[in-house]
Structures are given as structure tokens and as C-alpha cells.
Amino acid sequence: MSGNQRIDGKRLWDSLMAMAEIGATPKGGVKRLTLTEVDKAGRDRFRGWCEALGLTVRVDAIGNMFARREGRDPTRKPVLFGSHLDSQPSGGKFDGALGVIAGLEVMRTLHEMEIATEAPLELVNWTDEEGSRFGHSLMGSGVWAGVYAQDKAYGLTDVEGVTVSDALDAIGYKGAHPAAPFPADAYFELHIEQGPILEREGRTIGVVTGAQAQVWWDAVITGQDSHAGTTPPSTRKDALVAASRVIALVDARMREAGEDGRGTVGFLQVIPNSRNVIPGEVRFSVEFRHPDTARIEHLAETFPAEAAAVVAETGCRLNLQELFRFAAQPFDPDCVALVQQAADRLGHASRRIVSGAGHDAVYVARRVPTAMIFTPCKDGLSHNEAESIEPEEAEAGCQVLFEAVLARANRRL
Numbered sequence: 001m002s003g004n005q006r007i008d009g010k011r012l013w014d015s016l017m018a019m020a021e022i023g024a025t026p027k028g029g030v031k032r033l034t035l036t037e038v039d040k041a042g043r044d045r046f047r048g049w050c051e052a053l054g055l056t057v058r059v060d061a062i063g064n065m066f067a068r069r070e071g072r073d074p075t076r077k078p079v080l081f082g083s084h085l086d087s088q089p090s091g092g093k094f095d096g097a098l099g100v101i102a103g104l105e106v107m108r109t110l111h112e113m114e115i116a117t118e119a120p121l122e123l124v125n126w127t128d129e130e131g132s133r134f135g136h137s138l139m140g141s142g143v144w145a146g147v148y149a150q151d152k153a154y155g156l157t158d159v160e161g162v163t164v165s166d167a168l169d170a171i172g173y174k175g176a177h178p179a180a181p182f183p184a185d186a187y188f189e190l191h192i193e194q195g196p197i198l199e200r201e202g203r204t205i206g207v208v209t210g211a212q213a214q215v216w217w218d219a220v221i222t223g224q225d226s227h228a229g230t231t232p233p234s235t236r237k238d239a240l241v242a243a244s245r246v247i248a249l250v251d252a253r254m255r256e257a258g259e260d261g262r263g264t265v266g267f268l269q270v271i272p273n274s275r276n277v278i279p280g281e282v283r284f285s286v287e288f289r290h291p292d293t294a295r296i297e298h299l300a301e302t303f304p305a306e307a308a309a310v311v312a313e314t315g316c317r318l319n320l321q322e323l324f325r326f327a328a329q330p331f332d333p334d335c336v337a338l339v340q341q342a343a344d345r346l347g348h349a350s351r352r353i354v355s356g357a358g359h360d361a362v363y364v365a366r367r368v369p370t371a372m373i374f375t376p377c378k379d380g381l382s383h384n385e386a387e388s389i390e391p392e393e394a395e396a397g398c399q400v401l402f403e404a405v406l407a408r409a410n411r412r413l
């Protein structure tokens, strides 16, 4: 790689800020919910930027956008890269947008420097990564990879009863191309870490080796609501006391797994939630994550009975419904090595890291050799309007993306 093939950090940052104007919130964040008019505005701007470079933009049946730049060799499979432009209701400027806009900057740099690649390149904007409108995250990449049936996705509704199918039609992004995997040579995704590790260790680049295994449940504990002042201990069935024991159990099981363990109860509803009534029902979420699938499988099998036992001690009942279980998804060693080599060549402090969050790349990896690049974010904060990164970090991540994509697209077959 010649040393003067440099992406333009200022142009990258300016475009990130221009995209962040679409759905900008008063607190400095972004609200660009999938398949809304705001999302359409973001998509339209992205499409315009791509077409200005002579890229051909095609849209598939679930709204995924692919902006293609031809290679020298028309027989070669394309190298894909990208991320998502949708956001959480109170999201930040960089979650998803960084990967798409950095991909655009890669295309702009190639265009400006008149660099041809052997393989074609395709920059992707996946539909509905966040899942906050229709309740199903990684929808576009999931349908594309064949993890979810398209008809099932089409039928999902938002709180107003609008279906995914109608929402796609309404913004004009239900494309003619089938939402199905096509032969591709590789997929690279640059994303903010959404965690504190890179920042804490003062590293610029995370070389992502894969994603964690996960198991998620919905829990309901049923006790008996009764008067706080008149019900003696012997007759209480306090569902919140039971829930607190389950929460302590989640924390204990997580800590047994060391620094790689993750266990969280992040959602809790107390019913009736009144200060002088003993809670009769508590609804909450439980999830565990770990890089080792066997550990998660073991938790998935043993946790329900353990939790039921601690709940039974309080006289309450536990209903635990498993929502899903994911095996860990390792990324492709050759693609991961290209990211590592680019980071090393550029002199960036880096470390190998396992993704703690779900990403489109995790589903794409089931079909296409895949790797991800992480860049730090301030205080590890994401899914938050205060989400923040430094322009130099965005530039560094984009340059690594540029070099990994070029190396892959020009490799000898």
C-alpha cells in the first residue's frame, strides 16, 4: 500500500455531521427510526452521495441498499462493507452511521485518486439494525442472511400498527431485488465499540475476532399483592423480594465467569408499584453473554431451575420464557488478519476484542467471510444522545477500513 493513499478525515467528519443533521435531537443526538420519513431523508442523502461518485445503487425487498463500484475483473465476487443508518429513539451520531459514512469516504477516496480495484466493491446500508420500531433488531441483515423469513419480517408492526411492508412502501424503499444472500468475497464493518475497553487501554483500533454467545429470557414472578401495613412476614408473597434474589443470582453467575462474563437484568416492572402495597407481580428481563458458547449453553440449561428454586423460597412462582439463544460467531481469520495488518502498518495501538453487542456483521458472517473494526467512544457510552468520538478516531478507523478493503479486493486468487 503506498503511503499517500489517504482518506480525507475532514471530509469524513463533515459528512458524519451532515448525516447527523437528519433527525437531530436538541440534546445533540439523533432520532432516525427505521423506515420513517426521517430514515428516508437519510437514505436519500446517502443515495445522492453515492450516485455523485458514479456508484450504482440497488435496493432489495427489505430495503437494504447496496452501492456498487465495478472492479477490473468482472468475474470476481464483490467485497462488501458498511453498517446501518437507522438509530435508537434517543441515539447518537455515530452508532451505525460511522460504518456507512466511512465506507462512503473509502469510495470517495478511490474515486478521487482514480484507483481501480480488481474485485467490485459494494457499500451497504442495512435496514433496521436497531429493532426499536418493530421490536426486531438486525432485521435487514437477518432477512438477507436467511436467519429470518422475509414474510415474517414484513408482518411485524410498530406501536401504531404499521407493518414493515407498508413502511417500506411508504418511503419507497421496498426494492425489486430479492433480499437473499448473493455470492460475496468478504464483508467489513467499522463500528464504534459501544463499550469502555479501547478507551480505558488507550488503543485506537479494536480488531474484532467475533461476537459473544447470548441467551435472553422474559421473566414473570407472581406473588400476592396485599397491604404493606397489615401483612405479617409469615403470610407475605413479595414478588419484588423474589426478583431481587434472582437479580443477585444473575450477578453471581456472571461473576463466576470472570471478566468475560456478562449478566444483566436491565428491565423491570413492579405491579402495582404502589408504596403501601406488597408487590404481587414483577416482570423483568434476564440475559447472559460470553465468548464461549459452551458456557452460555450451560447457563441456559441450569439457570431456570436455580432461579425457580430461589423464587420458591419466597412463596412466589417464576415463569421464565427463553426469547433466543445465539452461539458465538467467530469472524473469518483471513479478514481479521487484514484488519490487524492495516492497524499495524498504520502504527495504531490495537487489541483483539470480542463484540459485546449484536451487529449486522454477525449475521452476514454466516454467509460471507467477515471482520469488524472497532473505534473507541467516549466513556464507552452508546445508545445515548451524548455518544461521542474524536475526529482522529473516526479517521483512523476509516483508514484501516480503506486498507483492509483494498487488500482484500486486490488479493491474488
Ligand SMILES: [Zn+2]
Binding pocket: 084, 095, 096, 129, 191
Ligand atoms: Zn450499531
